[in-house]
Amino acid sequence: MSFGDPNNPYGNQPSYGGPGYPQQAPQGVPPQYGYPAQPYGAYPQVGMPGMGTPGPPPLAHWGERVGAWVLDLLIIVAPMYALGFIDLARSDDPANADPGVFFVVGVVYFFVMGFYQLYREGKTGQTTGKKVLGISVLRERDGNTLGFWPAFLRKIAHALDSFSCYLGWLWPLWDIKRQTFADKVCGTVVVKVAKG
Numbered sequence: 001m002s003f004g005d006p007n008n009p010y011g012n013q014p015s016y017g018g019p020g021y022p023q024q025a026p027q028g029v030p031p032q033y034g035y036p037a038q039p040y041g042a043y044p045q046v047g048m049p050g051m052g053t054p055g056p057p058p059l060a061h062w063g064e065r066v067g068a069w070v071l072d073l074l075i076i077v078a079p080m081y082a083l084g085f086i087d088l089a090r091s092d093d094p095a096n097a098d099p100g101v102f103f104v105v106g107v108v109y110f111f112v113m114g115f116y117q118l119y120r121e122g123k124t125g126q127t128t129g130k131k132v133l134g135i136s137v138l139r140e141r142d143g144n145t146l147g148f149w150p151a152f153l154r155k156i157a158h159a160l161d162s163f164s165c166y167l168g169w170l171w172p173l174w175d176i177k178r179q180t181f182a183d184k185v186c187g188t189v190v191v192k193v194a195k196g
Helices: 062-090 101-124 128-133 148-163 167-173 181-186
Strands: 135-139 188-192
Touching: 062 101, 062 128, 062 135, 062 167, 101 128, 101 148, 128 135, 135 148, 148 167, 148 181, 167 181, 181 188
Parallel strands: none
Antiparallel strands: 135 188
16 A cells, blocks of 8 residues: 655645635745735836836936926926016016016916926826926826826825925935825825936
8 A cells, every 4th residue: 555755744635726715825925815905116017118127117316306396397487487577677667567468478378387287297297397307206006197187186285295394395305115295195106217
């Protein structure tokens, strides 16, 4: 009578992973049920285009975020002020000058360009400043772009960064995911992407 392998006292035991039973995990590995929420970096990514690196894109540094914000601010605000100063220069009495045509055009430009930048950020993840510096804002849970309304809500949520004595704007300096308070509330991350 043969009992099988003498080094395996249990012989070939039947597997309970058949129909109706979950497959048993190897020893030391807890069984996985369902699909748990994935943290940043767990979703599949093909990497940064042109960089040849697999996996999720690296997180953007604080300096890159500040640089993109300054560029966007200059793009939106500087022309409005320049047109306002042209109105003042054309006035006979700059101290008592009323807003003129150039100032009105500047205000219209401010709102149109602000809307356009917000639309771009929602659709592509990048404002003009972010595109120049090669960074993008994405949803943390799946790496997709936000869409217009979530991007708009994220802009409003930046008030939390300011109300906390501006601590929220500095939070990415030491946060593991480099998120501001607005990023944490809205579930977004800012990542590096290929410049283009």
